[in-house]
Amino acid sequence: MGDLVGSAGSGQPVAVEGRSMAILYGSETGSAEDIAIELGKMTERLRFQTTVDEMDGFKLADVLHASLVIFVTSTTGQGDMPKNTLKFWKNLRREKLNNTNCLGSMRFAIFGLGDSSYLKFNWAARKLRARLMQLGATEFFRAGEGDERHDNGIDSIYLPWSQELKSRLLTNFPLPPPLAPIPDDVPLPPKYSIELLPKILDHPTPAATPSLPDGDHNDGDDGDDDAERRFQASKTKSAARSHIDHPKPGKEQARQDWERLKATFPAHLARQDPAFERVNPRGFNTLDKDNILKDHPEKYLLKPPTDQPSNLPPQGLLPIPNTFVGTLTHHERVTPPNHWQDVRHLRFEVPVGDAMADISRGVGHLTMSIWPKNYPEDVDDLIGQMGWEEVADKPLQLKGRAPTGLYAHNRVASLRQLLTHNLDITAVPKRSFIRELIFFTEDEREKERLQELTLPGNEQEFYDYTCRPRRTILELLRDFKNVKVPFGRVLDLFPIIRPRDFSVCNGGSSFKGAVKNDAIIVEILAALVEYKTIIRKPRQGLCSRYIKHLPTGARLAVRLKMSSGPRLVPNMTWAARPLIAIATGTGIAPIRAILQERDSYENPGEAVLFFGCRNRAADFHFEKEWGTYEGAVNVFPAFSRDRIEPDPRTTVSGAAPTDPAVDLSATSAGAVQYDSHKNYVQHLIRKHAQRVGFLMVRRPIVCVCGNAGRMPISVRSALLDALVISKVVGSVGEAEAWLTDPDKVTFWQETW
Ligand SMILES: Cc1cc2nc3c(=O)[nH]c(=O)nc-3n(C[C@H](O)[C@H](O)[C@H](O)COP(=O)(O)O)c2cc1C
Numbered sequence: 001m002g003d004l005v006g007s008a009g010s011g012q013p014v015a016v017e018g019r020s021m022a023i024l025y026g027s028e029t030g031s032a033e034d035i036a037i038e039l040g041k042m043t044e045r046l047r048f049q050t051t052v053d054e055m056d057g058f059k060l061a062d063v064l065h066a067s068l069v070i071f072v073t074s075t076t077g078q079g080d081m082p083k084n085t086l087k088f089w090k091n092l093r094r095e096k097l098n099n100t101n102c103l104g105s106m107r108f109a110i111f112g113l114g115d116s117s118y119l120k121f122n123w124a125a126r127k128l129r130a131r132l133m134q135l136g137a138t139e140f141f142r143a144g145e146g147d148e149r150h151d152n153g154i155d156s157i158y159l160p161w162s163q164e165l166k167s168r169l170l171t172n173f174p175l176p177p178p179l180a181p182i183p184d185d186v187p188l189p190p191k192y193s194i195e196l197l198p199k200i201l202d203h204p205t206p207a208a209t210p211s212l213p214d215g216d217h218n219d220g221d222d223g224d225d226d227a228e229r230r231f232q233a234s235k236t237k238s239a240a241r242s243h244i245d246h247p248k249p250g251k252e253q254a255r256q257d258w259e260r261l262k263a264t265f266p267a268h269l270a271r272q273d274p275a276f277e278r279v280n281p282r283g284f285n286t287l288d289k290d291n292i293l294k295d296h297p298e299k300y301l302l303k304p305p306t307d308q309p310s311n312l313p314p315q316g317l318l319p320i321p322n323t324f325v326g327t328l329t330h331h332e333r334v335t336p337p338n339h340w341q342d343v344r345h346l347r348f349e350v351p352v353g354d355a356m357a358d359i360s361r362g363v364g365h366l367t368m369s370i371w372p373k374n375y376p377e378d379v380d381d382l383i384g385q386m387g388w389e390e391v392a393d394k395p396l397q398l399k400g401r402a403p404t405g406l407y408a409h410n411r412v413a414s415l416r417q418l419l420t421h422n423l424d425i426t427a428v429p430k431r432s433f434i435r436e437l438i439f440f441t442e443d444e445r446e447k448e449r450l451q452e453l454t455l456p457g458n459e460q461e462f463y464d465y466t467c468r469p470r471r472t473i474l475e476l477l478r479d480f481k482n483v484k485v486p487f488g489r490v491l492d493l494f495p496i497i498r499p500r501d502f503s504v505c506n507g508g509s510s511f512k513g514a515v516k517n518d519a520i521i522v523e524i525l526a527a528l529v530e531y532k533t534i535i536r537k538p539r540q541g542l543c544s545r546y547i548k549h550l551p552t553g554a555r556l557a558v559r560l561k562m563s564s565g566p567r568l569v570p571n572m573t574w575a576a577r578p579l580i581a582i583a584t585g586t587g588i589a590p591i592r593a594i595l596q597e598r599d600s601y602e603n604p605g606e607a608v609l610f611f612g613c614r615n616r617a618a619d620f621h622f623e624k625e626w627g628t629y630e631g632a633v634n635v636f637p638a639f640s641r642d643r644i645e646p647d648p649r650t651t652v653s654g655a656a657p658t659d660p661a662v663d664l665s666a667t668s669a670g671a672v673q674y675d676s677h678k679n680y681v682q683h684l685i686r687k688h689a690q691r692v693g694f695l696m697v698r699r700p701i702v703c704v705c706g707n708a709g710r711m712p713i714s715v716r717s718a719l720l721d722a723l724v725i726s727k728v729v730g731s732v733g734e735a736e737a738w739l740t741d742p743d744k745v746t747f748w749q750e751t752w
Contacts, residue, residue, distance in 0.1 A: 014189060015049035016179065022066035023052040026073035026085035026124065030498050032113050033404075035146075035158060036072040038432045039111075042162065043070075045182040046169055054404060055088035068140060068173075069106055071128060074113040078565040078748060079120025081127070092131055101136035108132055109141040111161060115148040117712045118749060119740065122147075141168050148708070152459055163456060187439040192403060192491035197395040197412065312549050313373035318407040318421055320371065323557040326350040326522065331552050334525070339618040342528040343586060344547060345505075350558060351519045359520065362562040364507040364569040364597030365590070368522055369499035369559040371421075372546035378426060378474055379419045385477055388487050392416045398491075405496040415487055423494040426472040426542050431462060433473065436493055443482035450480065499559065500543040502526055503705075503750070505589035507569070507597030522560070525589040525621065565748050568594055568701055575601035577746075578700040580692060582681050582715050584612035587706025588621050590750060594703065595633060604631035605698075608691060612681040612706070614641040634691075636684045681711070682718035686725065693726020696738070701746045708751040 021043040025036035033054070040052035048068070055073070063069055076082050081089045110132075112125025122145045129143055144161035146154035175181070182188065317325060330347035348368075352359050359366070383392045396418070398411040406422050419425060435454045438447050453462050465471065473494070477483055485493055502524040504511075511520055528548055529541035540548075550556075569575055575598040581591045588611060598604040609626070613619040616639050626635045685692060704715050716739070723735035738744055 014044065014047065014182065016047045016175065018067065019048050019173070020066045021048035021050045021068050021070065022058065022063050023050065023070045023072065024055045024058055024063065024088070025052070025071070026055050026082035028074060028076045028082045030495070031154060032072045032074040032082070034430050034432070034495075035111065035113070035154070036070075038430075039070055039072065039162060039165075041188060041432060041435075042166055043169070044188055045184070046166070046173075047175055047179060047181065048169075055085040057084075057404070058088060060088070060091050064103070064105055067107070068169075069108040069137075071108060071110040071125070071132075072113070073110075073124045073128060075115075075118070075120065075122055075124040077563065077750075079118070079123030079127075080565065081124045083561075085124075085128075089128070092128075092135070097135055103132060104136035106132065106137035107140040108137050109139065109143070109165060111144040111146065111158065113146045113148075113154050115708060117149060117708060117710075117751070119716075119747065121145075140172070141165050152463060155459060159456065159459065184435075185438070187436075190489060190492050192401065193399040194396045194488055194491060195399055196391065197397050311376040312551075313375055313546060314420060315554055316421075317555065317557045318371065319409050320407045320557045320559070323369075323559045324350050324352055324355075326368075326556050326558040328550055328552050328554045328556070329521075331550060334621060335619050336617070339615075341585075341619065342530065342548070343619065343621070344526045344528065346524050346526060346547070346550070348522045348524075348556070348558065349519050350522050350560070352560070353518045356518055356520070359560055360512065361570075362560075362567070363511050364594045365563050365567050366504040366522075366560055366593070367501045367563055368504050368524055369501050369561070370543065370547070370556060371497060371499045372543040373497070374420050374423075374425055374542070375545070376420070379416060382419060382425050382474060382477070383416065385481075386485055386487070388415055391487050396487075403491055403496050405498060406491070415490070418490060422497055423490060424497045424542065425474055425494060427495050428466050428470055429473045429476050430495070433493065433495070434462075434466075434476070437480065437483050437485075440485045440489075441480060441483040443480075446480045446482050497542070503563070503590040503593070504560070505592045507593040507595075508600035510596055511593075522558075525586045525592075527586045563590065563750065566746055568703070568746070568748060569597040569601075572601050574701070576603060576605045578605045578695040578698050579607040579703070580695055580700050580719075581607065581609045581703045582612075582685070582705070583609065583703075584681060584706030584711055585619065586621070587704075587751070590705050591703060592622055592625075595629060595631075599629050599631055606695065607631065607633045608688070608695065609633060609635045610638065610681040610684050610688075611635060612638045612640065612711075615639055616642055636688060638679045638681045638684050640679055642679070680714070682714040685715065685718035686721050689722035689725035692719065692722035693728045696723055696726070696728050696745065699744060699746075701748065702739075704747075704749040704751065706751055712749055712751050 021040075023036045023040050023043070025032045027033040027036075036052050040050045044050045051066075055071075073085060074082055110125055110129050112122040114122035114125070125143065125145065129139070133139065141164075144157055146157045146161075148154060150156035170181070326348035327350075328346060329349050330345070332345045333342060334345045335341055335343045383389055393414045393416055395412050395414060398406075398408060398413075402408075402411065406418075408418070408422065413422070431454050434450055438450045441447055441450070452458060453465055466476075504522050505525045506521065506523040511522070526544070526547055528544035530544065567574075579594070579598070581594070583591045591609060595607060595609075598607070611620070613621070616623070616637065620637055620639070626633055702719070704712050719739060720732050720735040723729050723738055724732060729735045729738055739747060
């Protein structure tokens with residue numbers, strides 16, 4: 001971290017010497033990372049020399065060089081730290097640091113992201129904060145705890161917190177006169193650099209993607225070596241269509257882009273110019289507030305998703321570290337065609353080679369990550385909108401640091417390849433994205449509208465325009481037609497495609513029933529995300545659309561990792577413990593894996609499964625399987641949309657199937673009419689309270705998987721009631737203590 005850097009268009013340096021800020025994040029699915037990036041932009045404007053990276057990207061010693069440190073972390077698993085913090089966290093927890101006051105010089109602030117439906121709300125941030133203070137660090141600003149359960153999600157807490165933090169920084173860390181913060185309408189210098197290479201790609205078609213060399217282990221060959229080699233090698237091949245281009249040298253191109261950018265400002269001057277309206281005689285209807293916010297579906301060129309798009313995303317494997325090459329061997333829609341939800345059962349054959357022993361240890365507890373890709377029609381669309389046709393298929397070299405999670409062979413890719421494999425052009429735009437667009441349009445109305453959408457106080461408007469209709473970046477760019485992003489800025493602007501994690505839904509012999517010795521069979525159950533939004537335009541999640549059309553035989557880079565929390569089937573002793581599983585929808589996936597894994601041991605313990613779905617006929621997943629397990633698995637399905645009637649198949653043989661006359665006065669719900677009108681898992685838990693109580697005193701494993709939100713809260717309350725109803729304890733307070741005592745119950749929740 002060093003001297004003055006760059007210039008922010010005012011002739012003044014961007015950062016002040018010795019005024020440095022390290023922003024360290026821990027994130028599983030990107031929310032904490034987005035916040036860290038946004039905070040980074042804020043502190044850059046306050047002229048802190050700012051570095052934003054995941055915690056594991058920092059060495060503890062380096063962090064101490066920063067004047068101030070901001071930590072942003074989500075909580076995952078059961079109150080656990082996110083994966084990209086584990087190295088840093090381990091370092092911080094070393095015993096030899098105890099009583100050393102080694103962080104005595106650190107001044108920090110922390111923002112946590114969590115979900116209050118979890119038992120251990122925001123525990124990662126709390127644990128981290130406690131340890132930092134224990135090692136002598138000083139908190140310079142109060143901790144913030146965002147909660148997904150709030151009306152506007154994390155923003156409800158984050159926005160006021162960050163505004164207050166900004167004021168505090170301005171007051172407590174004043175800038176030396178005559179410096180002032182960089183105004184919001186002056187662009188910040190680019191962070192990432194890509195330059196044109198003076199050769200064309202050997203496969204300049206939309207479908208062109210680099211492919212892996214031999215072998216099935218995807219090693220993530222992401223080195224910096226000899227970027228030209230591949231192009232040289234293809235020279236003869238592509239001679240017929242090759243032409244020598246003379247692009248500007250990268251630095252010169254970047255400088256020109258930068259000058260052009262700066263020239264579009266300051267915005268307020270243009271806005272005040274009365275001639276502006278005259279030189280823009282075309283109507284601004286599409287940008288008028290009413291049109292933008294009310295939205296007219298017919299404005300969009302996007303066709304509703306068809307069942308078989310003509311042009312599928314290209315196959316081809318990115319050099320993603322620690323991945324294997326999985327081949328799709330089975331792909332089936334398991335819900336009827338007329339059912340509202342499209343759920344897919346996919347099976348992959350994955351040669352894992354030497355990693356077999358490691359992976360086998362995690363069976364029953366694994367997730368599989370898949371990196372989705374964009375469709376060629378969307379990529380073409382964006383290239384057209386931005387006017388990138390000339391450069392779209394030319395090789396680009398990534399210089400310096402690349403954004404976290406961006407993978408390209410030898411750091412060379414065409415713009416089309418980046419847009420296809422790396423950049424999430426159909427994500428719902430974040431506030432920081434919209435704010436950046438202001439710098440890329442010369443149309444004053446557009447600038448003004450973009451600004452309005454991001455102003456503090458306009459959260460509802462922002463939310464109505466982006467999240468509620470789940471508008472995509474592509475669609476937003478169609479609304480703001482004059483936004484032209486220089487291709488060299490794509491890495492600064494567009495989010496990176498993140499892998500989507502799916503719980504592996506098989507275990508035991510089904511998992512290890514290998515075709516070859518070093519191959520395993522991995523199955524997932526994927527509910528495709530398809531929305532009908534308030535603007536009546538059907539929407540699909542990026543990964544859902546990708547999976548929907550994946551043909552059998554497709555080869556994908558997949559990563560297998562252990563879910564967080566305790567391993568639930570590590571050995572025979574654990575397999576023999578009772579299991580109380582509660583799942584809704586595709587939350588059944590990890591439960592099935594656990595049941596199959598338990599079944600591979602002799603004498604697995606008794607299991608009860610409360611499974612919530614809509615209809616027996618539509619989404620009672622794996623119905624036919626439940627009777628085939630060796631161990632006792634008693635399944636109590638709760639069909640929320642079917643007529644409720646006693647079903648002999650759902651009762652426990654030999655055990656009390658229904659409640660006796662119970663005294664409900666001590667339960668949380670008082671006199672609960674638990675199964676008179678509704679049929680959800682929580683009602684069945686109360687109904688079968690005696691069975692639940694019977695298992696609760698036998699040191700069970702309790703798993704809750706499925707939808708986040710009300711479900712885990714209601715289930716918890718029902719479990720507490722079951723403990724009271726079955727007279728295991730005398731009050732809800734005692735039940736609470738029972739459920740949270742790790743010596744009595746192992747509690748595991750995975751909801752999303
Ligand atoms: C599998 C899973 C486990 C979670 N566990 C917890 C938890 O124990 N405590 C909590 O407060 N939030 C928990 N959350 C909520 C996340 O912290 C929250 O959604 C956050 O915004 C995610 O941020 P990220 O995308 O940066 O990881 C969990 C979320 C998921 C999907």
